[in-house]
Amino acid sequence: MIRAIVLEEALDPGKELAVLTANAAGAGGLVNFVGLAREEGGRVAELVLEHHPVLTQRSLDEIAGAAVERFAVTAVSVVHRVGSIQPDEPIVFAGAAARHRREAFLAADYLMDMLKTRAVFWKREEGSDGTRWIEPRNEDLSDAARWHGSKKKEITR
16 A cells, blocks of 8 residues: 545544554554654744645655565555644654564665655744744765765755
């Protein structure tokens, strides 16, 4: 199973884990990651993710498909919120099922690295000090680069 969903309503991690588990066909282990919106010490009141329905969906499909091609997994699930997200709300679910744990861990790690750097979203924080657009951090780019054997690409500002 390859599942990639752009979600406009609240994300229920328990439901997503149940769907992954139900589709884990012969897996010996499941690994999942749930990302939460942060308030950054009270500075962020809201995280807003804008998207282009076709391009964003295509990017999630490509990321999930690449994980299946790269790792010996039986199922992959990526569910990503869009719209207005409050601090502490789930924003992303990334999960993988595999016959052996190592492949599931690697696939889930890969999914998150690619989601942070290659998924098509426009993210901004709204808060006490105004609006701030969010780009991948240098650490995110370094994490993603390790999967492709490329050199670390630094962001210059």
